Amino acid sequence: MPDLNKAINPFYFCTRLILRELTGIRARNIKELLKYIKTVSGSVIYNHTHQFLQQHIHLSPEPPNDFAYWVKGFLNEEELAEKMMSIDTCGFCTIRELRNAIVKTIQDHLAKAKGPLRIAPKGSEFYFVKAMSFVLPTPHVADDLKGFIECIKKISVYSIYFHMFESKLRLEKGTNDFSFWLGTSLGKAELAEEIARLDPYTYTIEELRSELIKRAEKYLK
Amino acid sequence: MTDLHKKIEDYIPIVGQEKVEELKLIAQKLKGKTIQSINSTAVGGGVAEILSRMVPLLNNLGVDTKWDVIKGDLEFFGVTKKIHNALHGGKGITKKDVNIFLETSRLNLERTPLYGDIIFVHDPQPIALIGKKSTLDSKWIWRCHVDVSQPNKSVWNFLKKYIEKYDATVFSAPAFSQKLKVKQFMICPSIDPLSEKNRDLTDVDVSSVLKKYGLPHNVPLVTQVSRYDRLKDPAGVIDAYKLVRKYINCHLVLAGSHASDDPEGSEVLAEIREKAKGDPQIHLLVVDPKTNDFDVNALQRGSAVVIQKSLREGFALTVTEALWKARPVVASAVGGIPLQIAHKYSGLLCHSIEGAALHIKQFLHNPAYAKKLGTNGKEHIRQNYLLTRHLREYMLLFLSLYNKEDIVYL
Numbered sequence: 150m151p152d153l154n155k156a157i158n159p160f161y162f163c164t165r166l167i168l169r170e171l172t173g174i175r176a177r178n179i180k181e182l183l184k185y186i187k188t189v190s191g192s193v194i195y196n197h198t199h200q201f202l203q204q205h206i207h208l209s210p211e212p213p214n215d216f217a218y219w220v221k222g223f224l225n226e227e228e229l230a231e232k233m234m235s236i237d238t239c240g241f242c243t244i245r246e247l248r249n250a251i252v253k254t255i256q257d258h259l260a261k262a263k264g265p266l267r268i269a270p271k272g273s274e275f276y277f278v279k280a281m282s283f284v285l286p287t288p289h290v291a292d293d294l295k296g297f298i299e300c301i302k303k304i305s306v307y308s309i310y311f312h313m314f315e316s317k318l319r320l321e322k323g324t325n326d327f328s329f330w331l332g333t334s335l336g337k338a339e340l341a342e343e344i345a346r347l348d349p350y351t352y353t354i355e356e357l358r359s360e361l362i363k364r365a366e367k368y369l370k
Numbered sequence: 371m372t373d374l375h376k377k378i379e380d381y382i383p384i385v386g387q388e389k390v391e392e393l394k395l396i397a398q399k400l401k402g403k404t405i406q407s408i409n410s411t412a413v414g415g416g417v418a419e420i421l422s423r424m425v426p427l428l429n430n431l432g433v434d435t436k437w438d439v440i441k442g443d444l445e446f447f448g449v450t451k452k453i454h455n456a457l458h459g460g461k462g463i464t465k466k467d468v469n470i471f472l473e474t475s476r477l478n479l480e481r482t483p484l485y486g487d488i489i490f491v492h493d494p495q496p497i498a499l500i501g502k503k504s505t506l507d508s509k510w511i512w513r514c515h516v517d518v519s520q521p522n523k524s525v526w527n528f529l530k531k532y533i534e535k536y537d538a539t540v541f542s543a544p545a546f547s548q549k550l551k552v553k554q555f556m557i558c559p560s561i562d563p564l565s566e567k568n569r570d571l572t573d574v575d576v577s578s579v580l581k582k583y584g585l586p587h588n589v590p591l592v593t594q595v596s597r598y599d600r601l602k603d604p605a606g607v608i609d610a611y612k613l614v615r616k617y618i619n620c621h622l623v624l625a626g627s628h629a630s631d632d633p634e635g636s637e638v639l640a641e642i643r644e645k646a647k648g649d650p651q652i653h654l655l656v657v658d659p660k661t662n663d664f665d666v667n668a669l670q671r672g673s674a675v676v677i678q679k680s681l682r683e684g685f686a687l688t689v690t691e692a693l694w695k696a697r698p699v700v701a702s703a704v705g706g707i708p709l710q711i712a713h714k715y716s717g718l719l720c721h722s723i724e725g726a727a728l729h730i731k732q733f734l735h736n737p738a739y740a741k742k743l744g745t746n747g748k749e750h751i752r753q754n755y756l757l758t759r760h761l762r763e764y765m766l767l768f769l770s771l772y773n774k775e776d777i778v779y780l
Contacts, residue, residue: 171544172547173548272705274545278556283778288391
């Protein structure tokens with residue numbers, strides 16, 4: 150008799166580490182910001198929509214992207230910043246869609262804006278930076294729900310980050326790796342759906358780890 | 371505990387087992403490669419300090435890492451000092467200076483052994499070693515530790531001829547990036563949490579240092595640790611303190627290193643002494659060089675607020691140190707400081723004397739707010755600016771030389 154609690158395929162946990170590459174491109178005002186957001190590589194957009202979350206993993210990520218932080222903090226454009234903060238990153242499956250949403254938000258603002266453009270003080274320009282990702286296998290492997298929970302407790306925040314954020318948006322898998330495996334390999338469709346419905350951008354990564362454990366433990370009983 | 375030659379496992383209680391395991395995983399991917407770091411001095415200065423910590427730890431991780439130092443006479447180092455100042459925006463160098471630089475570089479090309487699979491050259495002094503690139507099957511990296519946000523153009527263009535022959539370059543902050551034909555990576559400096567300047571101290575340790583410098587225990591201290599340099603704006607710090615003192619009783623501590631060999635430093639200290647005259651609550655300290663690291667550690671820990679009101683900065687490791695000690699920090703939004711402080715999340719950024727005073731008052735009036743931002747600041751440093759992150763990024767940098775894609779599967 151096959152063990153129904155065992156996964157068809159084990160889950161191999163990976164981790165993902167970032168090296169930042171400078172592009173030499175900088176924006177001083179919103180028009181320049183828009184121009185470069187349209188043209189820089191997807192790895193640059195990815196970096197600036199996820200860097201804050203990665204670097205401030207102990208803080209609730211607000212604002213959740215560097216563009217909004219800069220527009221608010223250095224251009225004092227509160228309304229635009231709020232709209233950029235409110236872009237539902239979770240709702241997009243590709244960087245292209247996310248980029249288009251940011252572009253549209255800025256274009257709508259510029260169409261209504263009156264008066265001269267605000268210029269960032271010298272030295273406080275927006276510097277475009279690219280994220281180079283290195284994906285490595287870790288020794289952690291799970292082949293049932295109990296093992297999955299144990300691994301979630303042990304893996305680094307970067308590993309959680311990779312499977313929850315990067316795999317869905319940057320690797321365009323459509324959903325996060327945990328939900329995909331729980332649904333297709335472990336037969337826990339309901340748990341998979343619950344995790345897929347989480348908005349990970351509104352948690353710190355440690356809160357997200359606790360949330361994953363809490364939800365998975367419900368299905369152990 | 372000695373400062374150097376720690377094991378990577380010593381960092382587990384600070385950064386966690388999983389982070390150290392990740393370092394070991396990356397290190398395995400560099401098996402078989404020899405990393406050769408080259409700079410201009412084995413002791414003294416920030417580069418030597420960081421290499422003296424990094425090289426043993428990389429070897430401890432199993433990455434074969436060597437460190438060589440180029441040679442040069444006083445005349446050569448006089449020229450490289452001029453180059454350094456020019457990269458900070460100072461005046462250019464003469465034709466004679468160029469000739470001195472080229473002649474010593476030619477001698478160094480002859481006498482410096484070059485054997486690394488990856489040759490990691492630090493700062494301008496050894497930059498011309500790249501002349502040997504075509505004769506070797508090595509990858510070459512140039513690491514710039516200097517703030518080059520507004521370099522002297524002619525000196526930058528002189529160096530650029532060398533820089534663009536490297537396979538990759540590294541700068542410390544986004545504002546330092548330049549238009550270059552080669553890849554530019556951003557790797558920020560770091561602090562060692564186990565060093566004498568940053569390790570945990572007891573309350574008794576802190577009290578002993580406050581007592582040594584005649585500082586009170588029962589009144590909040592507002593402290594700036596910096597050499598006496600106009601770019602650190604010690605006069606502006608005093609003005610900000612005076613605005614605060616109208617409402618809150620506090621003492622101001624300006625702590626700098628010994629200035630006898632630095633004519634400008636002595637001059638600035640004299641000016642500041644004049645400005646502080648008559649206020650017994652302003653303490654201008656010249657920190658004992660023999661106990662500098664321990665004393666600075668205790669002064670930062672004993673302060674209610676740490677300030678860094680610089681007009682210009684590189685990365686500002688004094689801010690990193692203060693945040694690591696969970697101190698509430700008020701600092702100018704210049705150089706690498708905004709990378710370390712997210713305003714109102716992990717500290718307060720200021721742009722003026724009045725702004726600095728306002729933020730100091732906010733912290734002194736609201737200890738809970740100060741504590742929260744201090745705690746956030748410490749966590750931010752733990753995640754991003756400790757030596758372990760620096761090690762990780764250096765190893766990724768080495769691996770990037772063999773992988774060109776934006777997403778690399780190792």
